[in-house]
Amino acid sequence: AVQHRLWPEIDKMVKQQVAMARMGIGECGTGWQLFAEDGEMKMYRREEEVDGMVVDPLKAVHVVKGITGHEVCHYFFSPKYRYDWETTLEHMTVLETISDDTLMFLQTHKRIWPASQREAVFWSHMRKLPNDQDRDGPDMWTVVNNSTEDPSHPANVGKCVRIYLTVCLLCQTRVHPPKDGTPITRDNVSCKITYCSVVNPGGWAPASVLRAVYKREYPKFLKRFTTYVINQTKSKPIMF
């Protein structure tokens, strides 16, 4: 098949983002602060500014019982579920179906006073990754979202400020087979989730407002999303 114009960028970005997501907090450079903890979920951020704008990188690690990496990525990637779990979403459009595992989105997020409303145009790619460390270990799954230009949706034309985001959701399934050789159930699986994001708010927003939004919204978002996947999958066959 003919390659899509974005394919080289997507492939490079996915490899780069997954490599960074796999690094432990200690290896990711200094300056990470743990700012939220809830059971197995730990959320870190680094305070960074670009041109005076807060672009704090965020890294969350979480272990969730009863779901697999494929299931987590499936519900994160597919547009049909997004309104169910993404509470800050005002509108979402699929601008282009690049392939069955790669889409282009236009999203507007609800306005957060006193900043202006934000929108994002980004490609989203879902991929299964070979577990190159442990050959017979379960595979890893990832979804990478990365802002891109779309000639038919130029930035900052309407009322919304265009944000620039890079997001990587990396999932590693763990299977603990039952001793007595009975079939594997959801009690025998868990998923280690690493969520990394860098969001450039695109235009002026007070640092205090941005940091308050992230501090409040990110823990809520990851908790709500993982709870959503647990509820959606509990009565369905396991998707490995």
Ligand SMILES: CCCCCc1ccc(-c2ccc(S(=O)(=O)CCO)cc2)cc1/C=C\c1ccccn1
């Ligand atoms: C003044 C406010 C500026 C920030 C507004 C904003 C920017 C980006 C984003 C955002 C967050 C997660 C993604 S994703 O992981 O790709 C999933 C698909 O939606 C894409 C976009 C949201 C929000 C607004 C609120 C907010 C901030 C964190 C967490 C959750 N909501």
